[in-house]
Amino acid sequence: MLEHVESAPEEALVSRSARGDEQAFGVLVERYKGMLYSMAYRLMRDRGRAEDAAQESFIKAWAALPGFKGEAKFSSWLYRICYNTCISELRKKRPEVELDEAMGVPVAGPAEEFKNRDIQVVIQEEVSRLPDDYRAALTLFHFNGLSYDEIARLAHKPMGTVKAQIHRGRALLKARLLERVGWDNLKEVMWQ
Amino acid sequence: MNCEEVRRSIQDYVTRELKPEDRRRFDAHLVECAECQRELALMTAVVSTLDHQMVLEPGPDFSEKVLSTLPRQRVLLLSPWWALALAPLLAGVVWLARVPIARGLDGLLGRVNVSHVTVPTLSLSQAGAGALAVALVGVAVAFGASAYAWREYLRD
Numbered sequence: 103m104l105e106h107v108e109s110a111p112e113e114a115l116v117s118r119s120a121r122g123d124e125q126a127f128g129v130l131v132e133r134y135k136g137m138l139y140s141m142a143y144r145l146m147r148d149r150g151r152a153e154d155a156a157q158e159s160f161i162k163a164w165a166a167l168p169g170f171k172g173e174a175k176f177s178s179w180l181y182r183i184c185y186n187t188c189i190s191e192l193r194k195k196r197p198e199v200e201l202d203e204a205m206g207v208p209v210a211g212p213a214e215e216f217k218n219r220d221i222q223v224v225i226q227e228e229v230s231r232l233p234d235d236y237r238a239a240l241t242l243f244h245f246n247g248l249s250y251d252e253i254a255r256l257a258h259k260p261m262g263t264v265k266a267q268i269h270r271g272r273a274l275l276k277a278r279l280l281e282r283v284g285w286d287n288l289k290e291v292m293w294q
Numbered sequence: 295m296n297c298e299e300v301r302r303s304i305q306d307y308v309t310r311e312l313k314p315e316d317r318r319r320f321d322a323h324l325v326e327c328a329e330c331q332r333e334l335a336l337m338t339a340v341v342s343t344l345d346h347q348m349v350l351e352p353g354p355d356f357s358e359k360v361l362s363t364l365p366r367q368r369v370l371l372l373s374p375w376w377a378l379a380l381a382p383l384l385a386g387v388v389w390l391a392r393v394p395i396a397r398g399l400d401g402l403l404g405r406v407n408v409s410h411v412t413v414p415t416l417s418l419s420q421a422g423a424g425a426l427a428v429a430l431v432g433v434a435v436a437f438g439a440s441a442y443a444w445r446e447y448l449r450d
Contacts, residue, residue, distance in 0.1 A: 135360075161365065
């Protein structure tokens with residue numbers, strides 16, 4: 103029975119969960135917990151708060167499932183709940199987060215040290231320093247795979263604003279990468 | 295394309311959102327401009343990193359915590375069994391109450407019977423037939439609700 107539930111198609115799991123089937127919902131939680139937690143972590147930059155927000159999102163989704171009519175994809179609907187939960191948490195007064203500690207990334211040293219460091223780590227570190235709006239738009243676009251239109255509807259912003267935030271976010275990351283690592287070091291790592 | 299145009303469209307080039315015609319003009323400029331090649335390499339590194347972010351896993355007891363705190367759902371859908379039971383129940387109630395219903399209808403129609411308008415009053419048997427008609431409509435509605443509920447129940 104459990105095997106049958108675990109291999110059931112998503113539509114059936116959603117439909118069963120909407121009728122109060124906790125076992126079916128448990129399978130959905132297993133499938134989406136990584137995505138929701140990662141999304142919350144990238145938006146909130148704090149492991150504890152991200153886990154709380156992801157849990158809260160699942161609980162809200164469970165309570166709202168009887169009203170889910172399937173007009174949107176279940177994943178998009180879930181991301182919307184998680185985004186709103188995180189944004190509402192971010193608007194509350196929050197403790198200062200030590201970025202480097204929270205990201206698990208060592209504090210940056212002088213440019214020479216970057217020669218053998220992974221460029222991706224530096225970019226990830228800089229993503230966490232972006233303004234909340236830029237980081238949220240970049241996360242939804244690149245990590246969650248949502249389109250400009252889906253992000254605009256989810257964040258209640260014009261599509262032009264979303265696109266501009268994504269473009270400015272990437273431009274900032276590129277500038278900071280160059281500033282921190284230097285072109286000579288980057289060239290060696292990228293084109294070695 | 296000149297350097298300024300290339301810098302403006304560099305992100306759309308990397309994410310493949312640039313039109314084919316503009317893409318050809320972009321490529322043509324790139325061949326002869328080292329500065330723009332550098333900009334492209336940097337932006338490619340940024341976009342590629344953003345596209346390949348790892349999925350992180352929450353703590354091991356995450357799912358357990360979620361499932362142990364689920365609130366009661368507000369299930370609006372009528373159970374198919376209750377919908378089926380509703381039909382004979384409704385018919386029975388209307389049939390048992392046919393006499394007071396008939397008297398009530400009789401009285402109501404009598405009150406609106408003004409001197410210059412003649413409204414026929416209903417006999418007990420006529421009102422009983424009316425009550426039966428109401429019951430039949432109730433049965434039809436209840437069976438409709440039951441059919442809908444069964445369709446939802448059997449959807450997956």
